[in-house]
Amino acid sequence: MKIITLVLGAITALLGLALFVGGIWLASLGGAWFYLIAGALLTVAGIGMARRAAYALWLAFLVLLYSLVWAFYEVGLDFWQLVPRLLVFIGIAMVFASLAPTLKTSSGQRALGGKASAAIAVICLVTLVGFIAGMFHPHPSVVADDDTSAAIIKSDAGQENGNDWPAWGRSTQGERFAQFEQINKDNVDQLEVAWTYRTGDLATGGAEYQVTPLKVDDTVYLCTPMSKVIALNATTGKEKWRFDPQPKITESVQGWKRCRGVGYTDLGPRKQTAFADSVVHSADDNDTAAQDDANTSDSQIDNALRASSAPSCRRRIIETTIDARLLALDADTGKLCTDFGDGGYVDLRKGLTPTPAASQEGTYNVTSAPLVADGVILVGGRLNDNLSIDEPSGVVRGFDAETGKLIWAWDAARKTSKPLPPGETYAPETPNFWGTAAYDPKLGLAYFPTGNQTPDFWTGNRHPYSNEYNDSIVAVDLQTGEERWHFRTANIDQFDYDVSSQPILYDLPREDGSTTPVLIQLTKRGEIFVLDRRNGKPVFPVEQRQVPTDGMPGMQIASTQPFSALSVGTTPLKETDMWGATPLDQLYCRIQFKQMRWEGPFTPLSDKKRTLIYPGYYGGFNWGGGAIDASTGTLIVNDIRMAQWGRFIKQEVAESTGLKPSTEGEYSTQTGTPWGVERSMFVSPLGVPCFKPPFGSMTAIDLTTGKTKWQVPMGTIEDAPVHGFVSGLHIPLGMPTMGGPLVTGGGLTFFHGTLDYYIRALDNDTGEELWRSRLPVGGQGAPMSYIGSDGRQYVVVVDGGATRTGSDENRGDYVIAYALPKAD
Template identity: 45%
Template sequence: MADATVQSRWAAWPVLLLSLVMLVGGGYLLIGGIQLISLGGSWYFAIAGAGLLLSAWFLARNHVLGLYLFLLVFLGTIIWAIWEVGLQFWPLVSRLVAPAVLGILIFLAAPSLKRGGGRPGRAPSYVAAALLVLALAATGYRAFQPVPYVAATGAPEVLAESADVPENWQHYGRTPAGTRYSPSDQITPANVGELEVAWEFRHGDFPVNETGSGAEDQNTPLQVGDTVYVCTVRNVVHALDADTGEERWSFDPEAESPLWQRCRSVGYYESTGNISAGLQTIRDAEAAEQAAAEAAEAEAAEELAEGEQPAPEGEEQAAPEGEEQAAAPAAAEPEETEVAQQTDICQRRIVLSTIDARLIQLDAETGELCPQFGENGTVDLKVGMGEVRPGFYFQTSAPTVANGIIVIGGWVVDNVAVGLPSGVVRGFDAETGELVWAWDLGNPDITRFPPEGETYTRGTPNVWSTPAYDADLGLVYLPTGNATPDFYGAHRSERAEEYTAAVVALDIQTGRERWHFRTVNHDLWDYDVPSQPALYDIPDGQGGTRAALIQTTKRGQIFVLDRETGEPVFEVEDRPVPQGAVEGDWTAETQPYSVGMPTIGADLLTEARMWGTTPFDQLYCRIEFRKMRYDGDFTPPGLEPTLQWPGFYGGMNWGSSSIHEPTGYLVFNDTRSPHRIQLVPREEADRADARSSHEGLSGQLGTPYGAAKVTFMSSLGVPCQEPPYGTLTAIDLKTQQIAWQVPLGTVEDNGPFGIKMGVPMPTGMPTVGGPVTTASGLIFYAGTLDYNIRAFDLATGKEVWKHRLPVGAQTTPLVYTSPETGKQYVVVSAGGARTSPERGDYVIAFALPDAAGE
């Protein structure tokens, strides 16, 4: 009898095991909660942890008080959660799901408790457990529904019927305006569900990242006539039949780079047989200068000859030196004739930039090098640059071909050192490859080649993204970055400061500046302007339109500027920002905010916005958040950890936006990924392997500090702030309001510790690449972390089609209508998602079945 009494003081072994789990969890919450309180944070976790410890003790002692203590904690958790985040779904999931699961187990164990009064019977306990199961089931169902963050309230208004017809996609953004709008309308929201694979091409150039080379397939193919042109990470170009995907030719430039291997697209040029007006002006000036010099020499020779005796009759008098030179221009005629005789070669040309800094032209029909261009088809882009270490300077984005000029900037390795190769932008004649102009923002006196013995100004902001071009105004628009390195700027010149993170308009013929607009002052956050500007005529409110440039940014700010003057179309306001840069550096007192347009994904972070799949990793994130300095936008980096939000991946990035031209809907994807930044004193940085360009510790040689950078993640490898981590947004440019916003991407192929979850839960994930809009009111997008290409209804943002790809994609789709068959295709290059080790070499085309297409 005594043995039975002793045994009843302790619960059965399943309840003891549950109690042990609660003891561990409660202890973690109590200890971590006390630390959070010491940092000025919430008291909830410490209180809940203490409650769980008491509950676990009484449950282990077989006492019903353990149940009631847990119920008190659970009820308090519900009240606290709603008080802190309201009825927002994902924040409540983080706070309530784990306690609900624990509650089910405790209710199931409750009838076995033998000690204490008011013990619940089996029926009430099991009913309570069942209710929690139903609540979790409802939560699970809701978790799989792609609920919009901003719901559409009506259909978009058609501002003007598009006069555009399905033609070539021969620029990175389809046209030089960079709107990524396709006038193809065969595939519609009604029939898009019938899309099927039309053809598939495997090129064999896998973007393998074994040595940290940064190899990533980010290619948007071009389509010209019946041919699609694909470029791989090592700049191998393949020409494919637009209807079958059959390879017609390929060209391998045998390009090499130790890092950052990619090719976002190629350019296209149709030869006219005539050099550009800019080059003609240069040649005319050179000819005039030469003629003037020759005339002066001839006059001097004539004056000299007057004092000399004529040569004896029958003897030939030597011509003055000047007269021999005067005959030189005539000698050039055979060269011009030779070029004219080659007009049947390379009339249509592919323009390729390489990862080892070459500019190449290929015959679009054959893939052969164009002998008229440069030196047998190649121009060395390192000329005038001074020392260029392998991988430190080259072109990641597509060359811009406009008005007979190839405009090209370059990517310069981030965060390694000061004084890296120049960010000069150059214009080359598309016929000959001759340099027409150079825009060296560090030295405006350099307009073509640097003086002998000098180089283009080193360490200046560069243009690594894609410019846009307005043919009517004759202006090319450059999105600039900042002067390296990114997180310390005391060494930067006045001109580097003036053009950092800016949009610059240059005359296409001369390369001379018309205007510039800076989006960040004294950039210490790697807030390069990453996107191609989009050119669109927006309603002016008086029945007309205004020529505008729309620039998305990493900051989540969207600037709308007048294309002719650079003045803001919608209000921009300078606002005070946090101060206190590291010793030796300084911070700008104000920063520009585009208050006339919505800000995307940049709301102030707070401790309450920290998130986790469980309360435990949420507590970790809260503690880490409290440890960092965060004063809002533009918190300057320092020797103590600081939180940068938005992070340097964006916001919006190089994938750029699309404008549905008939309605004026601006459509874009964004990433919401904060970063933890900390400057590291020179001596410590030199001891570390400080070679990282983005994530990790970068050397920033030539400055007093290295920079340690890491994405702000939980201990489970999940972003610390609440979802979404990526969205697709449409803004009505007529009203400057968000038309709709939806989560973009699921955890199907990503999750805690990088493990594939296998479930399409639409939390919205970080995104890469960009969207395409079509005349029929569709949006195609493929750059999610899950392995899918999707179509969305432009009017509502609703997903109307999805297709599983063999691997992930980081690319912007290509949409075109075949001139041979009249069939519309959607093409995507899939080489692997950024965070996934799975890589591929796929180019896949989708089309409607023949019956649907007809």
């Protein structure tokens, strides 16, 4: 027993000493004094335990009492915040209590009797077990008021697309809503795998499966990270055809292979409708004749429709490739539409300036699904961030869906959207658009979000037109590209807050019975901007707030930034939000936080010390976007909550210290500017984020009121590696998410973009998990749903591996369809 108390005392004293020394450091930075005081008491308690002195027990109890008061004062009943503040001290009190009969006072009396010590130890043990059990249950940030189903305000929502999923967001409005009710809350727990297909294109070597497939008639269409297009039978998963454009893998593309989706168009109805319209207009020129011979006019239209021949390759799949080509395939055969562009291809690099010498070869490419609507293909492009100035233009272009001819080209540096004359190039460095656009066919307007001028962190070389259009939503006439309006979500973006998610278009009911056509734009900043899509005016209030401006000499810094009345995960961090698995890494995180520059959002970077970046530049909301239950007006979104830090560093200093430059890694040169930039995730030495959970969530917002209905953590630590170790514990901490949700008329939200290997179905009214199924590997796309020719509703996911694992382990190439069991 003496050896046990000696070892326990030594461990306790060392823990106390570490807390005491770290506490002095934190207090000297203006932080909490708790660790200093608790550390001193624990050190003395440890020495007492080693000496088997009775006072050790009372000091352990005092530390526990002190930690309880301090914890509830700082964080109230926040479960995950209480864990590192209390568990260790409860455990110490439990062990000390169990050894109390061996501890003596100076007069030789026992510190506590056997029964009393056992009772206290049991109480501590039960409390510990309760905490541990609580770790395996989700702790919502916002709990639903009740489980009452949301009122239906639009009964025909989603029905315009029938049984299909013909666009990336199901419709060009980006709703990701399928009205099907066959799979619902009552039977979702019966879902089973209906079929599985493997593409043969493993997500290795920098490849990521982020695709949402399409479904038209009885065919599912998808693309692989290597830009291969595959068509599958929608009810069996059997391959119909595949096409390989054999993209050139440049240095820039080597570690960034993605294809998030393809587009679809049927040229026949467009051509025939236009021809029929001309007949109708001709008849309308003579109203009397039209009235006298209405049957003849009807006959003319019918004959015109029958006589008009559909163009070759009438039903087309449109793809953009990772080597910056646009191509058209026959949707029925998978063969190139040779009348499109040059033998089926359009070179998207035409009109762009060369890649700067300091950057990587082939920095311009396309990873997101094109918008294809009303005979026009709208595409943007991806550029390398942060390696160099003079990156190619971020021009957004519209092409004819039949011929591939360039119709218009919108660019921030130009006043017109007319295509450039042959031989001319678009101005380099303009803000680009790298997501998927949305389209309102009634208004004839397309909407696309923009990023900013590269590089992201140094703003001293920004052009006035770049500042005007960075991180904006731009509305253009789809047929001409002429701008109607734009709205900026950030003023002079210093932090890679590109607006990347597809805008969601929705008709918002108002109290007076009218509706307002709105555009809902999610941002990396976690702000949700709701605008009147006719003119770009905010529908939910937007406030310009003062932000810090003490940046580096030569920087352009805006004094205000726009903040929306709707947001998720945007509350500024403070010292009490620092977190860790133990008191020690929580103390470490507090010290790091106090040492950083942080005066709230948009605190500028410095070369003197690290600056905290929160929300982080991965989001907030990233390219996966959100979904809306268009029948109830409920917006459902997944987010990322990861803080980062950054600081400027001279390029020659970075080179001498061995930092390796890259566009996405921990160091980028920003060649052509005075500074490189070093940046990383804000984590503890254990690899755990330094701020409170959740690190990713799913949130439901009632758009009629702006109220958050519920918010739940998404994902567990089960498959998440920390320094190469995977715990395997199904603890729903809420992990960073990728991809987007699918919402259905059955009252369900499906999601599989978590770091653990599951697809889940949540209750739209409460956020409760109703079903989950294990996946072969992690996923990061968005599910989709359709009704097959057999009358069954399918939910389909593409599963290729969790995001940015840094290795080729646990990668896949799976397409998995779920359905209810077939009726007997």
